[in-house]
Amino acid sequence: MIEAVGLTKRYGAKTAVDQLSFQVKPGHVTGFLGPNGSGKSTTMRMIVGLDRPTSGRVTINGLPFRELPNAQRHVGALLDAKAVHGGRRARTHLLSVAQLSGIPEKRVDEVLAVVGLQDVARQRTKGFSLGMGQRLGIATALLGDPQVLLFDEPVNGLDPEGILWVRNLMRQLASEGRTVFVSSHLMSEMALTADHLIVIGRGRLLAEMGTQEFITHNSAGFARVRAADTRPDGRDALGAALVAAGARVLKEPDGALRVTGLDLPRISDLAHGAGVRLWELSPHRASLEEAYMRMTQSSVEYTSTQDPRAELWEPEPLALPAWEDEGTAPEVPGDAFYAPPPPTAGGRPFLMPGSPGELASTAKNDTEDTA
Numbered sequence: 001m002i003e004a005v006g007l008t009k010r011y012g013a014k015t016a017v018d019q020l021s022f023q024v025k026p027g028h029v030t031g032f033l034g035p036n037g038s039g040k041s042t043t044m045r046m047i048v049g050l051d052r053p054t055s056g057r058v059t060i061n062g063l064p065f066r067e068l069p070n071a072q073r074h075v076g077a078l079l080d081a082k083a084v085h086g087g088r089r090a091r092t093h094l095l096s097v098a099q100l101s102g103i104p105e106k107r108v109d110e111v112l113a114v115v116g117l118q119d120v121a122r123q124r125t126k127g128f129s130l131g132m133g134q135r136l137g138i139a140t141a142l143l144g145d146p147q148v149l150l151f152d153e154p155v156n157g158l159d160p161e162g163i164l165w166v167r168n169l170m171r172q173l174a175s176e177g178r179t180v181f182v183s184s185h186l187m188s189e190m191a192l193t194a195d196h197l198i199v200i201g202r203g204r205l206l207a208e209m210g211t212q213e214f215i216t217h218n219s220a221g222f223a224r225v226r227a228a229d230t231r232p233d234g235r236d237a238l239g240a241a242l243v244a245a246g247a248r249v250l251k252e253p254d255g256a257l258r259v260t261g262l263d264l265p266r267i268s269d270l271a272h273g274a275g276v277r278l279w280e281l282s283p284h285r286a287s288l289e290e291a292y293m294r295m296t297q298s299s300v301e302y303t304s305t306q307d308p309r310a311e312l313w314e315p316e317p318l319a320l321p322a323w324e325d326e327g328t329a330p331e332v333p334g335d336a337f338y339a340p341p342p343p344t345a346g347g348r349p350f351l352m353p354g355s356p357g358e359l360a361s362t363a364k365n366d367t368e369d370t371a
């Protein structure tokens with residue numbers, strides 16, 4: 001297990017990591033998420049003793065990394081795939097790391113096979129692609145057959161087959177009871193790989209919870225409903241019935257309605273009661289990306305002045321009684337929809353007002369289906 005308590009790192013006036021406390025438990029893949037510059041790499045470097053905390057501590061199985069006897073046998077890390085001497089052959093690189101830690105030579109060939117680099121083992125690493133470098137970095141991390149593994153952006157530069165391979169490898173390592181801590185910017189990949197998440201922003205802990213729980217707590221569930229075109233006033237009649245029943249209703253650009261505050265069976269019943277046939281009634285699939293964006297948007301250090309996400313945020317509904325005046329919903333980009341910042345932004349999980357448990361659990365189940 002990795003445990004951080006009040007972990008803090010300052011570089012001059014800059015606080016890179018600020019009072020961070022968390023646990024990374026064995027048997028899980030724990031994802032480490034945060035915007036650029038939020039302190040992920042600094043935290044990982046402190047875990048493996050490459051940086052000293054300004055205050056607080058981080059331990060691996062109860063001991064700081066520097067006090068672990070033969071640390072290479074306990075902890076494996078891929079922090080920078082390019083940190084390899086380019087003039088060395090891949091096998092020579094692994095062999096030198098193995099010899100420093102008293103690891104037998106046959107283990108070098110084992111890990112080369114695990115990462116699929118046997119055929120290029122005698123090539124100099126300066127000719128390696130980014131993906132090959134990542135595989136070599138992963139092989140180095142696995143050399144000592146450690147119980148604790150850290151990977152900083154392990155899928156960088158990998159093709160889809162390589163990404164799938166890393167995903168399966170992480171999950172397999174966790175299923176063997178190892179502690180697997182992995183950072184990535186690829187949210188869709190994290191949703192598939194990590195069962196736990198630690199999310200930071202500006203060096204501070206924003207969330208530490210299960211991946212599905214994080215998605216449910218930080219995304220806005222809604223239903224899309226579309227009246228049949230066969231009745232010209234069908235959409236208006238449906239909208240009025242939904243608003244009368246307490247729903248919040250926005251018009252989608254394609255003629256459908258976006259509904260929060262009512263579950264799917266109730267929407268169906270109300271449509272039936274209003275004499276409106278439906279051509280669509282579907283739950284919105286909340287994504288990890290959406291949940292992550294909601295949580296971290298106030299913690300982003302570097303933002304374009306033309307933040308593309310701004311266009312994706314839902315406009316505040318106008319406080320007018322007629323549903324027609326509630327406004328038009330922005331186009332849903334694929335599966336993901338970016339909702340406005342939570343009013344209680346600042347770290348706590350947030351449930352969209354008027355997003356009932358039923359709808360949230362529908363979205364959760366749906367996400368699980370796709371995961």
Ligand SMILES: Nc1ncnc2c1ncn2[C@@H]1O[C@H](COP(=O)(O)OP(=O)(O)OP(=O)(O)O)[C@@H](O)[C@H]1O
Pocket residue numbers: 011014015016034035036037038039040041042043
């Ligand atoms: N050696 C250093 N000296 C001064 N400032 C540093 C140093 N290392 C990191 N920082 C600063 O600390 C903050 C956290 O950096 P860090 O690299 O840990 O973030 P990160 O979350 O890994 O970012 P990214 O996702 O872009 O890799 C940044 O503002 C960075 O500029």
